[in-house]
């Protein structure tokens with residue numbers, strides 16, 4: 001069998017309860033036929049991943065085994081660089097480090113921190129990897145959630161350690177430093193996108209030309225599917241885990257979604273989502289249920305989707321327009337869902353041709 005479920009040997013990131021995106025089998029003339037499509041599945045970063053490769057030219061069993069091993073080992077490396085759930089990872093060692101001098105890290109981690117700081121600047125601080133202590137305080141990090149929600153004074157104290165301007169990074173030699181030894185970074189809002197980019201880089205390097213990768217809702221697609229159509233990706237309905245809100249066609253680009261509805265808890269009738277507004281230190285509470293962003297770089301799409309969800313339906317939409325970013329925002333209005341779609345996203349919706357895929 002070409003499909004294979006792998007054990008999660010990798011410690012992860014906060015669990016994503018379900019997939020946000022659904023790789024649609026639409027157009028699959030013979031679903032389950034594993035001759036035309038190779039499917040590799042596994043777990044990483046507290047979530048699942050699926051890689052679909054068009055099997056033309058035909059791959060041998062050995063090639064397929066090598067691809068599985070290659071992806072698995074790559075993701076282990078990414079975790080060892082970026083997971084706050086592994087004490088010995090580079091990011092955890094930096095978080096535990098109590099000095100304020102330059103701390104040596106890998107080039108990949110330095111690039112992701114640099115990209116994170118760039119998105120922080122663009123979003124006026126809405127995206128901020130230093131929210132780690134707040135993520136933990138609200139019970140969405142590696143530590144257990146406390147029975148009571150945190151009070152204002154506690155939040156204020158923790159916020160003395162947050163703020164992306166407290167972190168500096170350089171690429172040569174790759175290193176990072178913090179202004180306050182207590183600063184703690186959480187890369188969960190960009191790492192899945194980055195993991196997806198890394199798998200794509202690996203597949204490109206071994207000459208695979210048509211594939212789609214999905215990791216915890218982040219997608220990267222290249223070439224065409226096994227029926228020679230664009231890859232068809234479903235965006236979940238935020239109020240119905242199994243429903244599909246929209247379908248888009250993708251090729252040679254990435255798509256990431258952030259939602260308030262997959263990872264949250266309720267307390268006293270209020271829903272607290274895992275997305276923290278760094279300006280208040282509290283989980284976002286506005287009506288923006290889901291944000292989907294398309295960009296060639298999946299890490300960037302991932303970070304921008306999180307930034308937009310923090311900014312909310314108005315300011316977030318403005319940011320997407322300013323950046324000319326294809327984005328779909330799904331907003332809760334009373335009992336229904338309203339869509340805000342940027343002009344550049346409409347093109348992806350329109351290119352989905354139901355006729356050619358049914």
Ligand code: AMP
Pocket residue numbers: 014126127128129131135140186187188189190257258259274275276277278302303305306310
């Ligand atoms: P995502 O699902 O990509 O939007 O990432 C959400 C995760 O990123 C959360 O579970 C937190 O670990 C972390 N996070 C929460 N709020 C922020 C924020 N404002 N900026 C960056 N990371 C955040």
Ligand code: MG
Pocket residue numbers: 188189190256258301302303304305306
């Ligand atoms: Mg994100």
